[in-house]
Amino acid sequence: MTDVLVLGGTGWLSGRIAERWADAGASVTCLARGGRPAPYGTTLAPADRDASAPYDQVSGRDWDEVVDISSNPVHVAAAVDALGGRAKHWTYISTVSVYAANDRPGEDESAELLAPLGPDDEADYGRAKAAAEASVRVGLGHRAAVVRPGLIVGPGDPTDRFGYWVGRFALAADGDVLVPPGHGLGAQVIDVDDLADFVAAIGRERWTGVANAVGDPLPLDALLREAATAAGFAGRQRSADAGWLAEHGVAYWMGPRSLPLWLPADMPGFWTRSNAVYRLLGGRLRPIGETLRRTLDDERSRGLDRDRRAGLSRPDELALLAQLA
Template sequence: MTSVLVLGGTGWLSGWLARDWIAAGAEVTCLARGTRPAPDGAALVEADRAAPDAYDGVMDRDWDEVVDISSDARHVEAAVSALADRAAHWTYVSTLSVYAAVDVEGADESAALLEPARPGDEYDYGRAKVAAEASVRAALEPRAAIVRPGLIVGPGDPSDRFGYWVARFAMAGDEPVLVPQTGGRSVQVIDVRDLAAFLVSVGRTGWAGIANAIGDPMPLGDLLEHARTVAGHTGEVRSADDALLQEHDVAYWMGPRALPLWLPADMNGFATRTNSVYRNLGGSLRPLDRTLRDTLADERERGLDRERRSGLPRTDELAVLADLG
């Protein structure tokens, strides 16, 4: 039986991953703090990854597959130091945010990276992932997969970004919805379930290399129209330009006063990365409308009008709409 160690396994993506490995017949162990339960069928080893003895409970055996998702470069380096000799294959889940340039469209895995984070630097997500990748590659490159997802979406998403749009269109009904100007803006997403399946696949085959794990680029306006159709919105869709949105302190991309997925015009390269390696390895991409329907069902269950980690509150949205005249 394949033995799999998931460093994490109790969160959103790592939970899907652990469940998929279990469904594939693997013996799965999750190493986590224990604040949330491990998926049914997985063993849980409780540990604080900041502690010097964090991996003592999983160092007494060999592992066919180790998967790490952490964005803390120190945790990744410590895990590699403790477990590299125990792992037949290692998968590190990185991010498209490691790339230095965001204005180059169609860039592949060979594109230049940010400078890696160094001890004592102020935390930067992309640079921390670059440093973590370096630790994995230095110790495990002949037997390591580095997978770089972009925007991960689907039911249960704790970031509230992708789900904002289908939820807002559904909540608005026949009332107006505010959208950013979408001309020249692109977006790429990957369903968490497709990503988890891909991570299991590279672990099972022992594939080594680097892959951008992301969907095909599409115009942001097309995604918003799909979300509107799935939600059954019949009201007006009103567009505000960047300047007006910024005057109202509406943020880009994510956050509690953001229009999620909206990016500055000069960052279009961020959402046009090539996914040919992912595709050639058999990575699947389910239809966008299916992901939107599943996301809407999840949003309804959690509450369309709940306080969100990302998205413009409806009252603030109406204030901007009033300014549009």
């Protein structure tokens, strides 16, 4: 039987990866704090990675596969030190945010990376992931795969970014919706279940190397049209330019009072990363309409008018629309 250790395994993506391995008949252990249940068919090994010796209960055996998703480089380095010698293969889930530049379209995995985050540096997500990658490369060498996803989307998304649009179009029904300027902008997303399938597949094959796990580039206005169609939206999309949105305190990309997925115009590289390696390895990219429909079902179950981690509240949006000439 294949023995798999998922460092985490109770979160959104890590839980799906653990499920994929369990469904394939592996013996799966999830090392996590224990605030959430481990997926059905897996075993929880309660541990706090901030505590001393968190890997003691899992470091005394061999593992066919270890999966780590942490963005804390200290945690990743400690895991590699404690478990690297007992792992036949290691998969680290990184991010396309490790790349140093976002102004050059179409770059692949060989593009320059950010300088790794040092112990005394101010927190930075991309540099933290770059530091974690470096620990994996040094400690595991040719036994490791590094997967760099772009924006992960789909049912259960805790960031509230991608689901904002299909959810907002459904909530607005035949009313107006405020959208960012779409010309020359775009998005590159991957369904969480496609990504989980890919991570388990390369683990089974013990593939080593680096792969951008990203979807095909999609113009932002086309994505919004797809979202509106999936939601049965019958109203108007009213676009505001970047200057107007900035003047009215609307942020890019994520977080409160933002228009999610909207990027500055000088970042074409962020949404046009090459996915050639992912495709050559058999990575699936389901149609965006399918992901949108699945996401809408999830949005409805969670409440279309709930407080969100990203986007505008509906009352705030309506107030902005009233000011838009």
